[in-house]
Amino acid sequence: MHTFLLEPGRWTIQGNWLERNGLPISVKGMILVAWNRDDWFTMAAKLIFPGSDRPEISLQYKGRLHHGERQYTFLLQHSLLGQVEGEGWIGVDTIVQRYWAISDRQRRSGFETIHYISKNTYHLSSGVITGHFLTSTIEANLERQSAEM
Secondary structure, three states: OOOOOOOOEEEEEEEEEEEOOOOOEEEEEEEEEEEOOOOEEEEEEEEEOOOOOOOOEEEEEEEEOOOOOOEEEEEEEEOOOEEEEEEEEEOOOEEEEEEEEOOOOOOEEEEEEEEEEEOOEEEEEEEEEEOOEEEEEEEEEEEEOOOOO
8 A cells, every 4th residue: 555645744855867968966855745634635845956056846736536546636836847737546556647737838747656665665757748858857765754753
């Protein structure tokens, strides 16, 4: 059973960001997941790039997953892409999300695959697509933090 997204919690993210024709850049951050009683979740994430002049990225999700369902929808405010809509599927070993920027002249969209390793560890692979071209990716580990932090 998945713990990321389906349970409230605090997660760290650490890995690499890669842009077209660029070298990998270290990325770190924090993800907070919260739920209310009406099957609505919120997720807030902040990504920073240590040792780089790249500005941080912030993401604010609001979505709904009905109890017992495996598919959900969400709205996202993304500091680079603006207003975003998306959908997600809860698989046996992965959570897959697809999203698209609203009213974006560059036709940007993206995907995330969050693969279960253990109840406290996941591996994230994600990418942003502009038109028909992959423009950036993230490969990172997600680690659940204990409640005492």
